[in-house]
Amino acid sequence: MSSFDESDAFESASLAARAMAARPMPYLDELNPAQREAAECLEGPVLMLAGAGTGKTKTLMARVAHIISTRQAFESQILAVTFTNKAAKEMKDRLAKTPYSLKGPLPWMGTFHALSVKILRRHAELIPFREPEANVKEVEDLHDSDDVLDSYDLAPAPQPEAVPDRDMYSLHLKSNFTILDTDDQIRLLKQLIVANNIDEKRWPARMLAGIIEGWKNKALTPENVPSCDANAYNNRGVELYEQYQTRLLELNAVDFGDLILHTVSIFQHYPDVLAEYQRRFRYILVDEYQDTNVAQYLWLRLLAGGHKNICCVGDDDQSIYGWRGAEVGNILRFEKDFPGAHVVRLEQNYRSTPHILAAAGSVIRGNESRLGKELWTDRDEGEKVRLIGHWDGEEEARWIGEEVEALQRGTRGMRAMSLDDMAILVRASHQMRAFEDRFLTIGLPYRVIGGPRFYERLEIRDAMAYFRLVVSPEDDLAFERIVNTPKRGLGNVAQQKIQTCARANGVSLLEGARLLLEEKGIGGKGAKELGILVESLGRWGRMAKDSDLTHMELAEIILDESGYTGMWQNDKTPEAPGRLENLKELVKALESFENLQGFLEHVSLIMDNESDDAEAKVSIMTLHAAKGLEFPAVFLPGWEDGLFPSQRSMDESGLKGLEEERRLAYVGITRAEEICTISFAGNRRVYGQWQSQMPSRFIDELPDAHVEVLTPPGLYGGGFGAAGRVGASAVESRVAQANTYNSPGWKRMQARSGGQGMSQPRESRHTIIDLEAVSSFTLGERVFHQKFGYGIVQDIEGDKLEVVFDKAGVKKVVAKFISPSDDIPF
């Protein structure tokens, strides 16, 4: 990456010289007044509140063009940050298409992580930062502060008297560090957990990984973890976190969280380094600001600290990643963080019809904490949002399948739509199965968006482990991964021996294996195979250096000679051919890199897959995956209380959780350009159990005037099932439900499974208990919880209930219950 050299040219070149030839600004003419304001205001901090479909990317691009053509900065002095590679790529493409006065691409456009890697490679040896003695007290003071954010000042820490001598610490990060993905991380943590004699059953590695990730998201190093988190992971969380960080340094590796954390830490502790970057980046642009976590926020705040020419773009109503550390607070607090900030609201929507916007607006208005925005459009009215209830999930999938086909043909005078124009957006990925099943049986082409990323797949990770080992033989994690893949007769015992031998000699596992073979510490088939592997790795390594083979040819040789390709060729399972296909893809992907090394450097941060195939297909994806996309026709199935809004989200995060769910609903509806169809089912299988469902409370929030309630076919003829009833008179029932939802003891229509001849609906009393209503329980009362089943109330304490459930030994403190006082659903 030579961008630093490029941008150094700035020091000698004069901006004034470029200013001589002023050019017209065609990009500004294409904007509406609000967009134009956001693009033109180049002085000081700007917050661009861009609602769904209001042309924020276009505005951002115009802003870049404006900065360049008014000679405020060179391309290389603009820092443009996104969250995903997809977003970064999209911006790159857009910029390339409408270059205006741009001389070339922006070298500092990328994800937080990619940009951090770029920075970190230059300063890796500054990690870890060690507090010089004199500063220790100060740091302790910081930790006592309640608010993580307030404990950091905009000004970097005072320069330590003596810059730590890196040689003093044998252990520091080196510039060629590897980036671990989640899988490696978990394996590493597992080893630590075992080494610490912790019961991995009770305290899973995943949990620890989650806790550590949470800390890193908050920019907390092991020393910084506040005392309130000290009891995390059976009181040993911090201890293990520290060990983990040490282990990472030993491996010269970082995880994703470290990329941000280390960069922030360098900025905080080395003012000269920070100043260099502050000077370099004259303008900072941030996309999806509502998704930033604390660490990323600090990253930005430190970089913008000097000139404060920061432009954050976001939509507080589309913040749906709170569960992974995103802080809506960042965007809500922007004006406080950056006094004198210029706030621009983009409210004209170019995507959806008025009916759709009205529905979305009416739902999101239910949220308390928002900056407030009202989308409008001058488009034609179009169709009302459609609402329909179904008997069960299968019926719902069947109906949507037919509806998709109808739209494809073009019905009721509507234009025929391509399958590419339609999407089904679900709350949880397991909901996708019903649609896949149905679409397979009727032969409707579909594509699932999401799923495991290309480079996360088993075979890709295996292949890459081979490459890694060839490039850097001391990569122990890679060695562990492939030593017995394909099967070489090296089981646990053999691997243990290698571990011991390597540790005893203080060498890498590969080297340890070699020593072990020399000492004849291992025998039989395993020894022979291990010998071949060790020898081959050495040979491939030499080939990588000396031979004239292209790296693609080398990759193929590695995969073939190691027996890895053969392993899948002999595999008779149905997925084997697909995996071989993926391996070919992988080799093809090597093409765009100069060598294996270069490929590996980048692969952990890229995810370009999504092969664009020609055939039109309906898209199926989660609401989260749909963010940023748009479709003429959108289906939103599964709007049932407990599923959407998700019970778990509400249990864990209360009102905050509910508000995030509501934003999810908002995101869903605003994906639609012309037709938006919301549906729910009266009955659904939950963990193999049939449960009757209530329509989502968000349905209550839809404005009657903009909703058309459809009648599910066939329900009137056969009888009056719960679903039929709710579906047929959803508008009336919505009104009734709205009044009773949050109070204990609402009436509930009880559905009964019974095939075609649907029985009369029966009423039964159920109670939803929220925090305020816990006191309405009595000791010894029998309760039912969706997850834990039936149980007895043991104790009532403040706003918490302690319940012992029938299911062997489950004793939980939960605040929310559903309690049937007479009848049991199904």
Added chain:
DNA sequence: TTGTGGGTCTTTTTT
């Protein structure tokens, strides 16, 4: 070393 049975968990997912 590989197969099997029992126990557990079950929202969303990027880098």
Added chain:
DNA sequence: AGACCCACAA
């Protein structure tokens, strides 16, 4: 119900 993971047996 169904997937996954681990412990234990062949």
